[in-house]
Amino acid sequence: MSDAALETQALSMSFGALRVANAIDFRLEPGARHALIGPNGAGKTTFVNLVTGALQPSEGRILLGGSDVTGLAQAHRVKRGLVRTFQITALFRGLSVLENVTLAVGERLGTASDMLRPSGARRAVIEEAFALLDRLGIADEALRPVKELAYGRQRLVEIAVALGLKPKVLLLDEPAAGVPSAESSTIIDVIEQLPADIAVLIIEHDMDLVFRLARRITVLVQGAVLVEGPPAEIAADARVRQVYLGEREHA
Amino acid sequence: MAEIVAASVSILFHGLAFAMVLYLVSVGLSVTMGLMGFVNLAHGVFAALGGYIATSMIARLGVPFVPAVAAGVVVAMALSVPLERALYRRLYGADELDQVLLTVGLVFMSVAAGKFFWGPLAQPFHPPAVLSGQIELGWREFPTYRSFLIASGAVLVTVLWLGLERTQFGAQIRAAVDNRRMAQSVGINTSRLFTMTFALGSGLAALGGSLGAEILAIEPAYALEHLIYFLIVVSVGGLGSIKGPFFAALLLGVADTGFKYLLPEFGAFFIYALTLVVLLWRPRGLFGYA
């Protein structure tokens, strides 16, 4: 079996007595379109935090393209192609849209540590960043500070920043969360048009989105994997329906 | 050999007394910093204020010890309320730098005020007759007043701990320290809680300032001079905790007394080195979680 783009083995983590990740075995194939779903508090964002290195697991391994990255710092994992977006937009609010992306592109190209030449002289970086914004349809707002943009467009900037890092594995944490439905179609289009060689994992609550975009779905409940399989199987699985129906009963 | 024992007992005793004063002043700072997330470098001002009021009343008005100290506490608490409401409240959640600067500005103003109202010299402190002199504890004699300080400190930490663990008010504080937003959503009136806790902390500081006037002399630059020690107690102890600062104060008090006795030419150098080591080992403090 060839290397998975991203794999976790028996990944676990506890916060005191609370087990937020319970022996998670997970495989993301190259070029995958995979969704991670589960009720609130299931530990989906925690999983992303563990995989990206923002949190340290108590047990288990994380493999990126076959190599063990469990002990590697977050920034190093990014350099190896593991990129995420944040559920709550985490951009440089005071900086312009374009600059948000040039910071990312610059890090990737290695020009970010340059102290000698002014940032405006890095034409390649600016051009690439601008082209990205153009492709996502937000080039017109390139020079506006991020905090002035509509929330839906800010989510697009999040994706632009992620793409500027040329990811091999892209983890999208609720990309359409909080976005009014009028603007979310753009986001969905963008995700659908992502290059085929990127392995994409989407965390989402919106089932329509999940069934539209995903070719494989993992269901996470209370920090553990409940079931995994193609969308049709998951939709038909009684346990999954129980989890969601059960949740609705308690709501 | 006997000399070493005697010296050690002395160091421990005086270190404990010093530690109690540090604790009294700093515990309020720890709780308010953990609760409000507010870097309050002006905390020592309330200690100085309590000390000034108490010593003035004793020396100039002949007021007996207990009412004078109580007056200092009351005045400090009364002044803390408008200060918190009008000024500190604006900067909750603001940049740490802004909080540092605001409170440093207040400290500067207090230094000037102290000099203006009470002159540049340290205030004389006379403990009441019943607490002066020496007392026999075990096989030797110790200064009565310092024994009193140690006892008060022990009593206070117990009272505070019980208060935090057993009362409704304490439970609210603990909840809010743990998670402010959560506490608000379960109906705790955090703004009133802040004001009350701040007043309580300031009152405790005033108590520490007036009781401890023998060890930490009351003078205009009080809040500035001893700032670093208060901060060490709080950061080493851990924000938002009652027992953290207690142990940190013990450590600091005894170590400082010991170093000053054994290696006086080095001043407080070793204390700072020790603080550095501890904070690198435990950045959140020994008992901190805020």
Next chain:
Amino acid sequence: MTVDVATHLTAQSAMDAFARRHRFHPGEAVPWIVAVAAYFVFPDYLALGAQVLATILFGLSLDLILGYAGIVTLGHAACFGTGAYVAGLLAVHGWGEPITGLFVAALAAAFVGFVSGAVVLRTQGLTLLMLTLVVSTMLYEAANKANHITGGADGLSGMEVWPVLGFRFDLFGKTAYWYCLGALFVCWLVARCIVHSPFGRSLTGIRENERRMHAIGSPVFWRRLVIYTISSALAGVSGALISQTTAFVGLGVLSFDRSGAILIMLILGGVGRLYGAFIGVPLYMILQDRFAAVDPVYWYFWIGLILVLVVVFAPGGAFGLADRLLRARRRHR
């Protein structure tokens, strides 16, 4: 930068906007014109002027870490004092050449900055603040203790500073003034270059959203350590300038007072604007010269009050106020 939403933005115009940011703006010549003019207008105050210029450099160095990287420090005097003592010791022990003295002082201060930064920058918040204070207090105590080297509380005297580029340091402070102005100019160019570079922009990113910087693969700790070291070097240069031009070094160069004062000066001018120190430092030092002469007590009170007022009403300092005025005027057009 206002952009008309109706126009279609091209890559070229975006690039132009970027380039415009770092081009020399005519307003940037103002401080230098003022500094040169002051030489001729205030010939009796040149010694004070030299101190002001050297302190502006100190403030500039603080701005690099505070305003651009967001590192709050209560101990910046540590590197300032290191530079002062190193330059002082060189001059006392036979090497009085000023410019090489500056370089050695910068190196020594950079070393102190690097070592302390490597340790301290692993922490954050109150702990970081405390550790910066602790480090500089430790240096103070060490300098006090080593009084056979440093002169302790009496200070280091007996410095013999040689002429700089052929100009003797005269009693009127003329040489000192130009010397400090030249050093400030060179260091300012360096700081300006760094601030506008991709490295400088990444520092702004770290200040704005550190979590995000980790998530784009930025080596945050190293970036901060690098700017901390550079800032320490510049602070060391300013300390050396002060000691060389006054031929004296006292323990005060390492004191909390010094760290606090420079912080206040920078705040008055405005943090993160590169020029905050140019406004805040002269303002503070001139005010201090006036007030402290009348009564030091008053000085403490007024500077405390000004600080409180600035924090509550004018958090951006002088620059922040100017911003607000400009915005208000634009709205009324």
